[in-house]
Amino acid sequence: MRIKWFSLVRVTGLALVLLYHFFQTKFTGGFIGVDVFFAFSGFLITALMVDEFGRSGDFKLLAFYRRRFYRIVPPLFLAVLLVIPLTFLVGHDFVTNIGRQIAAALGFTTNYFEIATGGSYENKFIPHLFVHTWSLAVEMHFYILWGLVAFSGAKLIKRLTKKAERALPRFRAFLGILAFLLASGSFAAMYIGAAGLTDFSRVYFSSVTHSFPFFVGSLLGVLSGIKYPLPLFKSIMAHGNKYVASAMMYLSFVGLVSLGYWLKFDQLLTYRGGLLVATLLAGLMIYSARILHDKTPNTAEPRWITFLADVSYSVYLFHWPLYVIFSHLMKNWQAALLTTVLSILLSALSYYILEPVIAGKPAHVFSHTLNWRQLQAPIIVVGLALVGVTGYVVKDAPQLSSLEQNLWISGIYQDVDKVAATHDMALAATTKPQAAAVKGQPAPAQRPAPTDLPKGVSIIGDSVTLGTRRYLGEHVADSAIDAEGDRTMDLAYKVMMEQQKNNLLRQYVVICIGTNALDDYAEQTMKLVNDLAPGHKLILMTPYNAQAGADWNSTRLGDLERTLPDKYKFITIADWGKIAAQHPEVFEGTDGVHFGGIEAGDILYAKVVNQALAAAKHTPAK
Amino acid sequence: MGPRQKTRTRQSPVRTVAEIISVIVILALAVISFIPPFHGEAKTELDHGALTYQGQMAENKFAGQGKLKLRDQDYYVGQFKAGRFDGHGRFISHAGWSFQGDFKRGTPSGNGELKLQGKTLYKGLVKDGKLVDAN
Numbered sequence: 001m002r003i004k005w006f007s008l009v010r011v012t013g014l015a016l017v018l019l020y021h022f023f024q025t026k027f028t029g030g031f032i033g034v035d036v037f038f039a040f041s042g043f044l045i046t047a048l049m050v051d052e053f054g055r056s057g058d059f060k061l062l063a064f065y066r067r068r069f070y071r072i073v074p075p076l077f078l079a080v081l082l083v084i085p086l087t088f089l090v091g092h093d094f095v096t097n098i099g100r101q102i103a104a105a106l107g108f109t110t111n112y113f114e115i116a117t118g119g120s121y122e123n124k125f126i127p128h129l130f131v132h133t134w135s136l137a138v139e140m141h142f143y144i145l146w147g148l149v150a151f152s153g154a155k156l157i158k159r160l161t162k163k164a165e166r167a168l169p170r171f172r173a174f175l176g177i178l179a180f181l182l183a184s185g186s187f188a189a190m191y192i193g194a195a196g197l198t199d200f201s202r203v204y205f206s207s208v209t210h211s212f213p214f215f216v217g218s219l220l221g222v223l224s225g226i227k228y229p230l231p232l233f234k235s236i237m238a239h240g241n242k243y244v245a246s247a248m249m250y251l252s253f254v255g256l257v258s259l260g261y262w263l264k265f266d267q268l269l270t271y272r273g274g275l276l277v278a279t280l281l282a283g284l285m286i287y288s289a290r291i292l293h294d295k296t297p298n299t300a301e302p303r304w305i306t307f308l309a310d311v312s313y314s315v316y317l318f319h320w321p322l323y324v325i326f327s328h329l330m331k332n333w334q335a336a337l338l339t340t341v342l343s344i345l346l347s348a349l350s351y352y353i354l355e356p357v358i359a360g361k362p363a364h365v366f367s368h369t370l371n372w373r374q375l376q377a378p379i380i381v382v383g384l385a386l387v388g389v390t391g392y393v394v395k396d397a398p399q400l401s402s403l404e405q406n407l408w409i410s411g412i413y414q415d416v417d418k419v420a421a422t423h424d425m426a427l428a429a430t431t432k433p434q435a436a437a438v439k440g441q442p443a444p445a446q447r448p449a450p451t452d453l454p455k456g457v458s459i460i461g462d463s464v465t466l467g468t469r470r471y472l473g474e475h476v477a478d479s480a481i482d483a484e485g486d487r488t489m490d491l492a493y494k495v496m497m498e499q500q501k502n503n504l505l506r507q508y509v510v511i512c513i514g515t516n517a518l519d520d521y522a523e524q525t526m527k528l529v530n531d532l533a534p535g536h537k538l539i540l541m542t543p544y545n546a547q548a549g550a551d552w553n554s555t556r557l558g559d560l561e562r563t564l565p566d567k568y569k570f571i572t573i574a575d576w577g578k579i580a581a582q583h584p585e586v587f588e589g590t591d592g593v594h595f596g597g598i599e600a601g602d603i604l605y606a607k608v609v610n611q612a613l614a615a616a617k618h619t620p621a622k
Numbered sequence: 623m624g625p626r627q628k629t630r631t632r633q634s635p636v637r638t639v640a641e642i643i644s645v646i647v648i649l650a651l652a653v654i655s656f657i658p659p660f661h662g663e664a665k666t667e668l669d670h671g672a673l674t675y676q677g678q679m680a681e682n683k684f685a686g687q688g689k690l691k692l693r694d695q696d697y698y699v700g701q702f703k704a705g706r707f708d709g710h711g712r713f714i715s716h717a718g719w720s721f722q723g724d725f726k727r728g729t730p731s732g733n734g735e736l737k738l739q740g741k742t743l744y745k746g747l748v749k750d751g752k753l754v755d756a757n
Contacts, residue, residue, distance in 0.1 A: 066641070073644065100655055107652030360637060399659065399682045408683065408705045409669045415707045415728035416692065419721050422751045426736040426744035427719075429753060502752050 003226065004301040005249065005289035006040070007309030009282065012253055013037045014312040016260050021323055022336040025551050029263025029270070032256065032278035034135045035213040037316075039282040041139060042146075042217025046175060047226045049150045053171045054228040057164065059154035061147055068143045070359045071313075075350050076136060079317035080105060081386035082346060083129065084393050086321070090328050091589030093126050093401035099394035105130040108140040111205040125591035126401055132320040134205050141207040142214045149178055168228065176222040183215035187276060194271035203271055213279040220283045224290055242295035248288035255281045307348075314347030315340075327547060328592065354379070403467070406596035407485055410469045414483065417473075421480075453535045454506045456480065457613060460495050461512035462487040464543075467596025468605050475606040476613070480506065488516050489524035489557075493531070500533055507621070508613060509536050510574070514543030514561075515593055517553035522560055529568060537570050537616045541609065542577035546584070546592025570622040574612035579604065677702070701725070723748060 013036035020030020053059055080102055087095050104113035111134040153174040161167045190209035194200060203209040224233045256278060263274045308315075319339055326335035353370060356363040357379070363370045400408070456478035459465065465472065466483035473481050482495055492513045499505040509532060514521070525540075532538055542558035549555065558577040565571045580586065586601040587593075595601025664679045677688020683705035684690065691697045700711020707713075707725040714720045718739050724732025734748040746755030 069641070069644075073648070097659075100659075103651040104655035107648055107650075107655045109652045109655045113655050360633070405668075409673070411706055411728060412668070412673065412690070415725075416696065416698070416713070418729050418751050419698075419707075419713045420715070422730045422734070422748060422753070423715070423719050423721060423736055423738075423743075425751075425753055427738065430743050498750060504752075 003290060004293045004296070004299075006044075006286070006293075007301055007305045008249065008253075009036065009040050009285050009289055010309040010312045011305060012256060012285065013040065013282075014308070014315060016256060017316060018319060018336075018340065019260065021320060022332070022339075025549060027260050028265070029274070030260045031265060032259055032263060032275065035275050035278045036256065036282040036285075037135070038139070038142075038211075038213035039217035039220075039279045040286060042142070042179075042214035043221040043224075043283070043286050044217075045143070045146065046150075046179065046218040046221030047224065048221075049175065050168070050172060050222060050225045051227045053150075053154055054168045054225070057158065057167060059150045061151040064147050064150075065143070068140075068147075070355070072136065072140065074355050074358045075314045075317055075347075076133070077106065078350050078354060079314065079321075079346075080130070081383070081390055083318070083321040083325075084390045085386070086325050087129070087393060090325050091402075091591075092398060093403055093589075093591070094129065094324070094328075095393055095397040096126065096401040096404075097399060098129070098397045101128055101130045102390070102394065105133040105136075108133075108137040110134045111137040111207060111210075115202055115205050125593055126403060127324050129321040129324055132316070135316075138205075138207045138210055139214075142211050146214070146218065150175060153178075172222050172225075172230070176219060179215045179218035179222060183212045183219060186210070186212035186215060190275075191272050194268055197268075198266070200266060200271060204265075210275075213275070213282070216276075216279045216283060217286070220286060224287065226290075237291050237294055240291045240295065242292055245288045245292040245295055249285055249292060252281045252285035252288065256285070308344075311344060311347035311351050314350045315343045318343040318346050332547070332549065402597055403591060403594050406467050406594070407463055410466045410483070410596070411485075413470055414466070414481070417481075452503075453533075454504065456506040457508040457510060458496075458499060458504070458506040459483070459510040459512065459609070460492050460499075461510075461541075462492075462515050464515055464594055464596075464605075465512045467594050468602045471599075471602035472606050472609065476609055478506075480504075483512075486516055487513060488518050489513050489521055489528065490518075493524060493528045496528060497531065505533075505536065507536060508539060508616060510539040510541060510609060510612070512541035512574075512576070512609075514541075514554050514557045515545060517543065517557045519553065521553050521557045525557065525560060529564065529571065532622060534622050536622050537572070537619060538568075538622070539572045539574050539609070539612045539616055540564065541574040541612070544577045544580035544593070546581075546587055568622075569620050572612050572616040572619055574608050576605065576608050579608050703727075719743075 013033040016027075016030045016033030016036065018030075018033075019027045020033065023030075049059060049064075084098075084102075087098070100113065101110075104110040110130060114128070114131055114134050117128075153171060157167055157170045157174060161170055186209060190203045190212065193203040193206075193209055197203065223230055229237065259274065259278050259281070263270045263278075267274070322342055323335060323339040326338050329335070330338070353363045353365060353375075357370060357372050357375050360372060398405075457476055457480070459472065459476070459479055459481040461469075461481065461483035463483070463485035465481065466485060469481050469483050473479055482499075484491075487495075492511055496505060496509065496511070511528065518524075529538065540561040542561050543554045544558075545552065545554050555577070558575075562573055562575070565573055583600070583604055586595045586598055586604055588598070590598070595605070659681050661680045663677065665674075665676045666679070667674050672693045674691045675684055675688055677684060677690075678686030679688075680686070681704075684702035685704065686702060687700070688702050689697060689699040690702075695716045696714065698707060698711055698713045700707070701709025703709065706728040708727060709725060710723070711725055712720060712722040720737050721730060721734060722737075723730055723734025726732065729751045730748045731750055732748060733746070735745040736743040744753055744755075746753065748754060
């Protein structure tokens with residue numbers, strides 16, 4: 001029995017996720033779409049378990065697993081195999097360690113794989129192509145566990161219940177109590193586990209902490225059922241009408257979309273209530289749909305909604321890797337559009353033709369009927385070819401991305417330079433003992449007079465600078481570079497103040513920060529501008545990210561920086577954000593931020609710094 | 623297979639075998655995804671041979687005890703973490719000086735001793751690359 005308006009729940013979940021991925025800076029909380037899917041799956045699976053037990057007095061575990069297997073596994077394999085050839089369109093870095101990613105996706109362990117690897121800095125720039133399969137892993141773990149629970153519950157109740165009419169209520173109570181306990185336990189684990197975290201991956205991805213939406217859905221499924229509703233639910237259905245049900249559905253939809261705007265991934269509140277509220281709104285939407293189904297016997301569900309709901313699972317599978325690939329080849333809106341259209345086409349092929357045929361059922365396409373016998377040759381040939389391509393890509397994939405490798409090598413050279421700098425200090429201290437601070441006594445002058453500032457250029461940068469550090473050091477006269485990945489403005493401030501305190505900060509200070517701009521970028525930048533000691537000249541290098549929209553913090557930081565020279569005469573802008581945008585060739589095959597390894601990029605970057613330094617010669621010092 | 627499926631009561635043995643193989647493949651992939659990347663002793667080159675390394679590696683980077691040689695014959699021998707100098711180590715420069723001491727995330731930090739041609743220049747605390755004590 002198909003419940004008509006359930007399609008709207010599925011489509012809502014999908015739309016939330018797609019909007020989140022396509023417009024992450026605007027629709028920051030769209031990840032709750034996954035919780036809508038979770039709650040719906042929990043509901044449907046459990047309601048069907050109750051129905052099966054009500055009908056047959058039993059629950060068949062193997063048949064349950066088989067149904068889940070055919071629903072989940074073939075589309076997943078298809079999506080992975082079809083996506084891999086498209087990786088030839090983008091740089092080699094995007095398939096870094098792809099073998100393990102594929103193994104995790106197909107082995108339903110992506111959630112734990114991401115907890116282990118996802119936090120690394122480079123992943124912010126080169127996203128994992130199959131990171132989104134984390135939710136399939138949690139779903140699979142839920143099915144395995146919940147199937148076992150229902151199976152043992154059914155066996156136990158059959159054995160202990162003599163009167164047949166008592167069996168169903170008992171089975172319901174058994175599932176209901178366990179669903180409640182597991183939902184509470186899982187949510188409590190997330191609530192407690194989220195304490196003190198800044199990176200929430202650990203609680204977000206774990207099957208333990210993120211399975212409560214399934215169990216909340218299960219609890220609703222136990223309470224309502226589909227063919228065997230509880231008396232309470234029957235009376236709600238009897239008293240409800242289609243207007244109230246539609247209004248409830250609409251309100252829960254509005255609630256979900258609002259949460260999609262408000263919630264943020266790196267906010268504690270998301271894990272201490274946000275996801276739960278989203279789950280409950282999804283539950284309300286599911287209930288309203290169930291009532292609306294009964295109240296609208298003569299209204300058919302619009303076909304396009306049924307279609308979108310049918311393909312929603314596969315669209316979810318395809319959209320993320322396609323979007324990652326396309327967003328590095330074209331403008332964001334074009335990538336979003338192409339991803340949506342192509343995902344829907346591939347998903348329709350998967351859902352209406354390949355999945356039924358693989359499951360041994362006939363596929364009905366328009367007025368034709370296709371079966372395995374007709375399609376086996378092309379399916380096997382294309383399938384084997386795709387497996388071959390995937391094998392080749394896996395074998396050829398780098399273990400470390402060139403970005404990570406390049407940053408690592410630059411980091412090693414920086415380590416060597418730092419030891420050498422320490423040595424230089426010791427040497428200077430022996431020849432000029434007064435230059436070194438004496439233990440227990442304050443340094444003779446806390447802050448040198450402007451004329452005493454060390455000559456030359458101090459460059460403080462993030463991963464972009466680190467990647468080009470050696471070339472920059474060789475081509476900017478008299479420079480000392482301190483660069484590190486994941487460095488935000490507040491961290492750059494600390495580095496600058498430390499150098500200033502130790503009289504190491506040279507007269508020209510170049511700040512190349514902003515790729516990782518946080519919400520407080522303006523405050524942190526002004527702090528740096530204000531606390532720089534007199535006598536210095538400050539050069540601010542605007543950040544560049546090929547993918548950044550006007551509303552990204554990094555873009556806003558660049559905008560702010562460009563306004564500063566009018567007010568502060570000692571500031572000069574090195575407009576990397578503007579000049580880099582005119583040279584897309586420098587970023588070919590990269591993440592659109594780091595050009596490290598591309599010589600033309602090294603040359604351009606150093607040129608921008610040197611031009612700004614030349615301009616700064618004519619400005620007054622602070 | 624197709625049309626007969628409609629009336630089947632038991633599924634074909636081929637399908638059962640295919641299902642079992644799929645489950646085994648999935649389980650094997652799950653296990654593979656948990657195997658950590660190479661961990662152990664290795665000899666490797668970086669930066670087109672400008673850096674040569676022999677020692678412990680984990681997650682494709684230097685980790686643990688190892689020796690890193692630079693093209694100019696400078697070398698570092700000691701502890702590494704995530705590919706960078708971290709822990710106790712010794713850096714020997716071809717110019718005749720050396721540093722022995724502690725590193726934190728690539729920067730001399732902790733106790734350290736700097737020598738030039740065998741003569742101690744500095745021995746004491748180092749913080750973020752800077753000398754805290756003076757002898």
